[in-house]
Amino acid sequence: MITRLQAQADVWAAELQALGFSSRRLPLLELRPVQGETQQRAIKNHILDFDLYQKVIFVSQNAVEYGMAWLDDYWPQLPIGIDYFAVGATTAKKLASYGIAVTDLAVSEQGGMTSEDLLRAPQLQAVNGDKILIFRGMGGRGHLAEALRERGAWVEYCELYERLIPADASADLQQLVADVGANHSAILALHSGESLQNLLTLAAEANALTQLQTLPVLVPSARIAQAASAAGFHTVITAENATDHAMSAALLNYCGVPDGAKPLP
Numbered sequence: 679m680i681t682r683l684q685a686q687a688d689v690w691a692a693e694l695q696a697l698g699f700s701s702r703r704l705p706l707l708e709l710r711p712v713q714g715e716t717q718q719r720a721i722k723n724h725i726l727d728f729d730l731y732q733k734v735i736f737v738s739q740n741a742v743e744y745g746m747a748w749l750d751d752y753w754p755q756l757p758i759g760i761d762y763f764a765v766g767a768t769t770a771k772k773l774a775s776y777g778i779a780v781t782d783l784a785v786s787e788q789g790g791m792t793s794e795d796l797l798r799a800p801q802l803q804a805v806n807g808d809k810i811l812i813f814r815g816m817g818g819r820g821h822l823a824e825a826l827r828e829r830g831a832w833v834e835y836c837e838l839y840e841r842l843i844p845a846d847a848s849a850d851l852q853q854l855v856a857d858v859g860a861n862h863s864a865i866l867a868l869h870s871g872e873s874l875q876n877l878l879t880l881a882a883e884a885n886a887l888t889q890l891q892t893l894p895v896l897v898p899s900a901r902i903a904q905a906a907s908a909a910g911f912h913t914v915i916t917a918e919n920a921t922d923h924a925m926s927a928a929l930l931n932y933c934g935v936p937d938g939a940k941p942l943p
Contacts, residue, residue, distance in 0.1 A: 679854065679893075681706040681877070682869040683740075690922045697926060699933075704854055706868075706876040708844045709740055712816065712837065721748060724811060724836040729757035732808040733781075733801075733831075737765045737793070737818060739772040744838035745813040746776050765796050765822075768921055792899055792919075793822040806830030815839045819871075843876045848883065855886045858893065865929070867896040869920050874902060878909055896929060 680687045680694075681704050691701045712718060725748045728734075736742045742764075749756065761781040764770040770780045782799035796802065808831045812823060816837045823833040844850075858864060868874045874897070881887040887910070894913040897903050898920035906914045917928035 679704045679864055679866045681873045693922050693926055704850050705844045706847055706873045708842045709839045710842055711839050721836055725752050730809055731811045733761045733810045735763045735812045736769050737814045739769050741813040742772040761801060765793055797825050811836055815841055841872050848880055851880045852884055855889055858889060865894045865896055869898055871902050874905055
């Protein structure tokens with residue numbers, strides 16, 4: 679059961695099919711550009727002052743897409759002297775598609791790609807007095823900014839989009855619940871903490887949490903695994919990170935290789 683954004687779900691669904699798994703879509707997250715005049719004015723001010731920052735962090739590929747759309751409007755050529763950072767290889771790859779190379783990205787020795795991993799980057803240790811801009815969605819985690827402020831940096835957010843529960847998600851979840859009894863091999867893949875929270879919200883509304891807790895959930899980090907366990911899920915499968923390859927590898931490790939499946943490259 680793939681719960682991520684549709685465009686990103688399509689790519690992983692194709693990989694899962696090649697590995698011998700069947701998949702079904704249950705989008706639990708929808709993104710929308712910020713709508714309010716005050717919010718848009720705040721973005722514009724950050725973009726106009728973009729050359730005043732020493733370091734810029736993109737927390738996700740979605741942050742890259744929304745952020746670069748704004749930057750392209752005001753900076754035909756990006757200012758020099760800025761160090762760019764990415765939370766995860768997928769985010770770094772998205773930046774590379776815009777011609778931006780990252781100074782460092784969040785990949786731990788164990789393969790994790792989280793804010794905690796990025797905070798270990800050598801170029802983010804001595805940041806006293808630096809101005810740092812973080813591109814993200816509204817209401818994201820505050821840990822990254824808080825840690826950098828403790829190191830003496832001046833940190834600001836450029837919040838570009840809102841996270842919403844898709845309009846069809848409730849009906850889709852109710853259909854899933856109806857089908858779960860006949861499908862004991864179902865696994866819920868949750869690529870983010872927001873997806874987990876939205877699932878819990880919808881499940882509570884449908885009085886279906888107890889039934890869903892019997893399904894294994896596949897998550898991309900220890901932090902989200904802890905949250906899923908705390909929410910009462912009986913079986914939590916933890917991948918090294920949220921990349922398609924890592925999520926597939928964790929799935930194969932848990933399920934075994936289906937008959938006729940192709941190995942991961």
